[in-house]
Amino acid sequence: MENLNEKKWYEGLKASSNSEIIDVRTPDEFDDGYIEGARLLNIQDSSKFMAEVEKLEKDKDYYVYCRSGRRSEMACQIMEKAGVENAYNLQGGILDWTGNLKK
Template sequence: MENLNEKKWVDGLKASENSEIIDVRTPEEFNEGYIEGAKLINIQDTSRFMDQIEQLPKDKDYYVYCRSGRRSEMACQIMEKAGIKNAYNLEGGIIDWHGEVKK
């Protein structure tokens, strides 16, 4: 698990040929705007979150974000414990995101 600033997060995402963006916010937050290509896995829905994390391929690179970076940091730690080696947290979350936000 690594905390990355926006530039390193985006650069890593672009450089990876086997990556996925994970948004761990609530469905309501997701519907307000999300980073293009993001898959929603709500960390606040604990049992469902764990089920979905355990089904993810372990060999992918996961770029994870939330609103401010706290929930996504926790999600990355959980992902690591589930056997995912490459989970990258977006420091500052979508609040500090300067890229495009889809609605």
């Protein structure tokens, strides 16, 4: 697991041919705006979150974010314990994101 600033997080995402963006916020937060291409895995619904993490491809690159970076850091740690090799947390979360958001 690595904590990356927005620039490194985005550059890593674009450079990877085997990556996925994961938003770990709530559905309501997701509906307020998300990073294009993000998949919602609500960490606050712990049993469903864990079930989905177990299904993830372990050798894929996962770029994870939340509102401020705390929940996504925890999510990356959980993913790593579940066998995911590459999980990257967006420091500062979507609050510090300067790119466009989808709705």
